[in-house]
Amino acid sequence: MDGVFDDEVEQTVTIDEYLNNVEAEELNADLVLGGDEGEECTYNMGYMKRQAIFSCLTCTPDGNAGVCTACSLSCHDGHEIVELWTKRNFRCDCGNSKFGEFVCKLFPKKNVENAENLYNHNFKGLYCSCDRPYPDPDAKAQEEMIQCIMCEDWFHEEHLGLESSNEGCFVGQPYFQFVSLPNFSFIPRDEEGEPLYEDFICKTCSTVxxxxxxxxxxxxxAGGQKGDATASNAKNKGVLENVSSACGSGKLEIDICAHDSSEKDNATANSNCQSVAAGNASVVGESSGKSSGPNDSDQCTKDTNLHITCVLGIDVEVTSPVSEGKPLFLSKSWRDILCRCEKCLDMYNQKQINYLLDREDTIAEYENMAKQKREEKLQQQEGAELSFFNKLGHIEKVEILNGIADFKDEFCSFLESFDTSKTITSSDVHQIFENLAKKRRRMHSFAPVFILLVAGNGTYSVLGCVMGI
Known part of the structure; x- marks a missing residue:
C-alpha cells in the first residue's frame, strides 16, 4: 500500500539544486542560441558563419526555409517550429518569396531568395539516414544523435556505419598503395560519457x-578504434607536432601505409610503405600587409592567405586518395595541422570545404563566444540593478531594505518552527508570502498619519499625529 501514493508525492529539491538547475538551463539556452537575445532579425548581418536556425512547418511545410531566433519568437509564435540548432553560412529567410504573402515583422525588406543558403531534410524535421523525426514518436527510448560537421545532419549511433574490420583506401598515382583508414567500432567517449573527439564526419562526407x-x-x-591504433598513434605523435610547426624549420615525414594489428599484415604494409619527406617548409609568398619576421613562422596555421610549401610534400592535385566512405572522429585541434599551401587552398575551395580552416566555424568556438556574451550580459545586469538602486530616493531605498529584512525574518521564523523531518511544499512557500502580505497590511493600517499645516511661503508645521485605521 505504501507505493500506491508514490506518484502523488511532490518531488523534493533543495534551493541550491533549484538555482543550479535554472542556471544550467539558461546556460544551455545561451549555448544553443549563441548568446542571441532574439530581439533583432539577423538578416542585415548577411550569411553568418554560424547561428541558431529554426524551420517553420506551418509557413513552409516543404522544409525549404529557415528563420533566425528573433523571427521564430516574434513572427512565428504559436507555429509548428523545428529547432535545427546551428547552421553555417546561413541568412534568415523569414518573409521572403518562400513564405508567400507572409511578411516578416522585424525586417520586411528582404531579397526574394537567399541563394547561398543550403537546406536538407532537417528543415522538414527529419534526421539521419533513416529519415526519422526527433524525438521519434515510434521509438521506445530516444537515442542520442551526433552531428556531422560537413553536411550538418544528425545521426543515430546505430546508423553511423561503425565497423570492426580493418580496411584501407587506394591512393592514386604516383603512389599506388593503400593508406590506413581508422576503423571506429564505437563513439570515442571517456568514462563519464563525454566525447573525446572534437569533430565527427559521416561516412558519406568522408569521401569528400x-x-x-x-x-x-x-x-x-584513437578512443573508438580497434586494433593497434594506440601504438600507431604513439608512433606518429612526433609527426603531428612537426606538421603543426611545418611552416617553420623542420623535417616532415609521413608514413603512408596500412597499419594492422597482426605481424603478418604489418610486414606486408611496411613493404608497401613509402616515406614522404617535405624537407624544410618555407614561405613562398607573403600575406597582405605583413612583412616577414621572426614570428611569421607560426602564422601558416592562422592565416589562410599564406602560401607555403605543402606540409605533405606531395602534389594533392596528382595524388588524390580514393577511399570507401567511413565515419570519422577527429582528434582535438585537428584543423590546426591542415596544410595552407596554395594548392591545398585551391583544393579546399574546389570542394567547398574551406570552412574547415576557420576556427570560428567550430561548435566549440561558437559556444565560447556564447559564454563570453553571457558573462557580459550578467555584468551589465548587475550594473543596471546597482544603478537603479542608486537612483532611488532615500524613502524608496529604506522600503526595499525593510522588505528584504522582513522576508529574511519571516523565512527564519518559518524554519525555526518547521519540522525538519518533513519536506517544504509549495503550500508552505505560499503561506510565507501570505504572512508577509498580512504583516505589510497591518503596518499600513496602523502607520502614523501626520497632519501638516502648510504656510503660503512653503513652510509647514506639524499640528498633530493620528494612527491610521
Missing amino acids: CSFLTLYPQTIWE
Whole structure:
C-alpha cells in the first residue's frame, strides 16, 4: 500500500539544486542560441558563419526555409517550429518569396531568395539516414544523435556505419598503395560519457575529405578504434607536432601505409610503405600587409592567405586518395595541422570545404563566444540593478531594505518552527508570502498619519499625529 501514493508525492529539491538547475538551463539556452537575445532579425548581418536556425512547418511545410531566433519568437509564435540548432553560412529567410504573402515583422525588406543558403531534410524535421523525426514518436527510448560537421545532419549511433574490420583506401598515382583508414567500432567517449573527439564526419562526407588520409594517424581520435591504433598513434605523435610547426624549420615525414594489428599484415604494409619527406617548409609568398619576421613562422596555421610549401610534400592535385566512405572522429585541434599551401587552398575551395580552416566555424568556438556574451550580459545586469538602486530616493531605498529584512525574518521564523523531518511544499512557500502580505497590511493600517499645516511661503508645521485605521 505504501507505493500506491508514490506518484502523488511532490518531488523534493533543495534551493541550491533549484538555482543550479535554472542556471544550467539558461546556460544551455545561451549555448544553443549563441548568446542571441532574439530581439533583432539577423538578416542585415548577411550569411553568418554560424547561428541558431529554426524551420517553420506551418509557413513552409516543404522544409525549404529557415528563420533566425528573433523571427521564430516574434513572427512565428504559436507555429509548428523545428529547432535545427546551428547552421553555417546561413541568412534568415523569414518573409521572403518562400513564405508567400507572409511578411516578416522585424525586417520586411528582404531579397526574394537567399541563394547561398543550403537546406536538407532537417528543415522538414527529419534526421539521419533513416529519415526519422526527433524525438521519434515510434521509438521506445530516444537515442542520442551526433552531428556531422560537413553536411550538418544528425545521426543515430546505430546508423553511423561503425565497423570492426580493418580496411584501407587506394591512393592514386604516383603512389599506388593503400593508406590506413581508422576503423571506429564505437563513439570515442571517456568514462563519464563525454566525447573525446572534437569533430565527427559521416561516412558519406568522408569521401569528400579523403585527403585527410595523407596526414598522420594522430589526426584521428584513437578512443573508438580497434586494433593497434594506440601504438600507431604513439608512433606518429612526433609527426603531428612537426606538421603543426611545418611552416617553420623542420623535417616532415609521413608514413603512408596500412597499419594492422597482426605481424603478418604489418610486414606486408611496411613493404608497401613509402616515406614522404617535405624537407624544410618555407614561405613562398607573403600575406597582405605583413612583412616577414621572426614570428611569421607560426602564422601558416592562422592565416589562410599564406602560401607555403605543402606540409605533405606531395602534389594533392596528382595524388588524390580514393577511399570507401567511413565515419570519422577527429582528434582535438585537428584543423590546426591542415596544410595552407596554395594548392591545398585551391583544393579546399574546389570542394567547398574551406570552412574547415576557420576556427570560428567550430561548435566549440561558437559556444565560447556564447559564454563570453553571457558573462557580459550578467555584468551589465548587475550594473543596471546597482544603478537603479542608486537612483532611488532615500524613502524608496529604506522600503526595499525593510522588505528584504522582513522576508529574511519571516523565512527564519518559518524554519525555526518547521519540522525538519518533513519536506517544504509549495503550500508552505505560499503561506510565507501570505504572512508577509498580512504583516505589510497591518503596518499600513496602523502607520502614523501626520497632519501638516502648510504656510503660503512653503513652510509647514506639524499640528498633530493620528494612527491610521
